Amino acid sequence: MSTLYGGIEAGGTKFFCAVGTGPNDLPAETQFGTTTPEETIGRAITFFKGQQEREPLTAIGIGSFGPVDPDPTSPTYGYITTTPKPGWAWIDLAGMIQRALGTPIAFDTDVNAAALGEYRWGAGQGLDSFIYLTVGTGIGGGGIINGRLMHGLIHPEMGHIRIPHDWDVDPYPGSCPYHGDCLEGLASAPAIEARWGQTPDTLPADHPAWALEAHYLALGLTNFICTLSPQRIIIGGGVMEQSQLLPLLRQNVPKLLGGYIQAPQILEDIDNYIVLPGLGRRAGVLGAIALASGPVR
Amino acid sequence: MSTLYGGIEAGGTKFFCAVGTGPNDLPAETQFGTTTPEETIGRAITFFKGQQEREPLTAIGIGSFGPVDPDPTSPTYGYITTTPKPGWAWIDLAGMIQRALGTPIAFDTDVNAAALGEYRWGAGQGLDSFIYLTVGTGIGGGGIINGRLMHGLIHPEMGHIRIPHDWDVDPYPGSCPYHGDCLEGLASAPAIEARWGQTPDTLPADHPAWALEAHYLALGLTNFICTLSPQRIIIGGGVMEQSQLLPLLRQNVPKLLGGYIQAPQILEDIDNYIVLPGLGRRAGVLGAIALASGPVR
Numbered sequence: 001m002s003t004l005y006g007g008i009e010a011g012g013t014k015f016f017c018a019v020g021t022g023p024n025d026l027p028a029e030t031q032f033g034t035t036t037p038e039e040t041i042g043r044a045i046t047f048f049k050g051q052q053e054r055e056p057l058t059a060i061g062i063g064s065f066g067p068v069d070p071d072p073t074s075p076t077y078g079y080i081t082t083t084p085k086p087g088w089a090w091i092d093l094a095g096m097i098q099r100a101l102g103t104p105i106a107f108d109t110d111v112n113a114a115a116l117g118e119y120r121w122g123a124g125q126g127l128d129s130f131i132y133l134t135v136g137t138g139i140g141g142g143g144i145i146n147g148r149l150m151h152g153l154i155h156p157e158m159g160h161i162r163i164p165h166d167w168d169v170d171p172y173p174g175s176c177p178y179h180g181d182c183l184e185g186l187a188s189a190p191a192i193e194a195r196w197g198q199t200p201d202t203l204p205a206d207h208p209a210w211a212l213e214a215h216y217l218a219l220g221l222t223n224f225i226c227t228l229s230p231q232r233i234i235i236g237g238g239v240m241e242q243s244q245l246l247p248l249l250r251q252n253v254p255k256l257l258g259g260y261i262q263a264p265q266i267l268e269d270i271d272n273y274i275v276l277p278g279l280g281r282r283a284g285v286l287g288a289i290a291l292a293s294g295p296v297r
Numbered sequence: 298m299s300t301l302y303g304g305i306e307a308g309g310t311k312f313f314c315a316v317g318t319g320p321n322d323l324p325a326e327t328q329f330g331t332t333t334p335e336e337t338i339g340r341a342i343t344f345f346k347g348q349q350e351r352e353p354l355t356a357i358g359i360g361s362f363g364p365v366d367p368d369p370t371s372p373t374y375g376y377i378t379t380t381p382k383p384g385w386a387w388i389d390l391a392g393m394i395q396r397a398l399g400t401p402i403a404f405d406t407d408v409n410a411a412a413l414g415e416y417r418w419g420a421g422q423g424l425d426s427f428i429y430l431t432v433g434t435g436i437g438g439g440g441i442i443n444g445r446l447m448h449g450l451i452h453p454e455m456g457h458i459r460i461p462h463d464w465d466v467d468p469y470p471g472s473c474p475y476h477g478d479c480l481e482g483l484a485s486a487p488a489i490e491a492r493w494g495q496t497p498d499t500l501p502a503d504h505p506a507w508a509l510e511a512h513y514l515a516l517g518l519t520n521f522i523c524t525l526s527p528q529r530i531i532i533g534g535g536v537m538e539q540s541q542l543l544p545l546l547r548q549n550v551p552k553l554l555g556g557y558i559q560a561p562q563i564l565e566d567i568d569n570y571i572v573l574p575g576l577g578r579r580a581g582v583l584g585a586i587a588l589a590s591g592p593v594r
Contacts, residue, residue: 082559129450146445153528153562154559160557162519164461223459227453227455227525228524229447229451258475262451
């Protein structure tokens with residue numbers, strides 16, 4: 001029996017599909033922009049059908065942008081639910097893939113999938129409790145707590161925490177249609193672009209945008225540390241590809257914690273506490289393959 | 298062999314000690330103020346020695362104010378660590394009890410102990426992931442995530458998250474010696490007293506203090522919901538004994554979430570989502586007995 005898996009990182013900006021078994025065995029992959037559900041999911045189906053003609057897939061994992069319904073007992077399991085992304089609310093992503101390809105599907109959030117990939121092959125190996133954050137079109141977080149993926153009521157929506165916002169320093173009201181100036185509303189890529197009139201990748205490394213961005217993200221990380229006590233924070237996404245940002249986070253987070261949490265991992269070894277994904281840009285799609293191949297929950 | 302357990306809720310204001318096996322079997326209990334470590338721990342030891350003369354204790358559980366070191370592999374396991382409470386920093390609480398009484402000790406934070414008590418006998422029964430918060434002299438949180446108590450790097454310090462603070466509405470700078478206006482700094486009992494010049498129990502139910510308190514606590518709860526996705530929030534502590542506060546929280550939290558998290562538990566059944574401890578004021582001490590009697594971690 002084959003043990004080839006499919007993986008889909010279903011992002012709000014692009015879909016990343018691959019087949020394989022792990023980071024050293026990804027014989028095929030493809031990426032394309034996220035347009036309409038019909039077109040985008042159709043392209044994913046076409047890719048996997050082509051792969052299946054060569055070799056059947058044992059299962060397909062999907063790590064999706066959200067909010068999603070990751071509860072296998074729910075009638076809307078596998079759906080993207082209340083997303084503000086036009087056309088994508090209440091789309092049965094897992095069901096469409098499953099019906100077209102006839103393979104078992106494992107489904108979770110994009111960030112939980114990435115966390116699982118990092119747990120198996122990347123920067124989360126050997127840890128019991130860590131979080132994976134992405135900072136890009138949105139801000140999301142998932143993770144492994146007590147050795148299992150975080151679900152609970154639905155799934156974490158870490159980007160939507162409220163943080164202090166000094167309106168005198170930063171009069172930008174925030175981009176979140178639900179909350180205005182939540183973390184995502186202040187620090188996602190669209191927020192940076194709306195505030196400064198430039199996309200993040202065109203802002204110079206010494207632009208004041210980055211000190212403000214690091215301040216907001218550090219407030220978020222500080223809150224996640226106080227709430228969850230993770231053994232490590234893995235942080236990826238398009239905005240984190242600005243390499244000046246990570247050192248600023250590593251400076252700001254211990255300052256904000258103020259010496260209260262006496263953990264040598266934070267006080268003496270912050271460079272190994274706040275880290276980029278070990279699997280780089282493939283964390284999400286490899287995580288989807290891990291979802292397909294492993295115990296999902 | 299006896300199965301009588303001891304439990305200590307070691308609070309920053311008072312110690313609550315009991316022996317028994319559960320909520321319907323607590324043959325002896327005592328409470329006394331937290332003064333010096335020598336005197337306070339001495340009184341606990343005297344109480345349990347008296348009990349042991351009647352019937353030996355199988356184990357003693359301790360749920361302590363913190364921060365603490367709950368890692369059994371650490372050289373400072375069982376210590377209260379960096380507390381600002383005078384005289385109590387780096388006190389070997391578990392060790393002093395263990396050496397004096399010769400019984401096995403189970404040790405965790407006060408809020409994790411209370412969460413375990415609620416999980417076994419109270420408002421957390423049957424849940425996989427929930428949090429337990431206390432609002433009193435300090436604000437603390439713990440919980441069960443994926444069926445086990447939260448630990449991670451050390452333990453959560455939920456009271457120390459940063460939340461929005463509108464200085465025009467509330468010029469009080471916050472009471473936290475580490476962070477100023479973190480959640481605990483703005484919403485703990487000492488913060489209420491410092492802001493309004495009265496202890497919380499003397500403020501009338503229609504005093505504006507309570508709307509502000511509910512606003513800050515609701516910001517905290519909203520952040521915990523977004524970060525952890527708990528199936529329920531159990532909230533206790535002295536400040537929550539002001540009965541006007543819970544209905545305000547149940548109003549404010551869904552408003553702050555803004556309809557983003559489409560969970561019927563929040564949208565349609567908030568009265569069963571944010572609840573007081575099922576074990577009331579005995580949640581902590583019963584949790585300590587649960588720690589002593591059960592798988593600790």
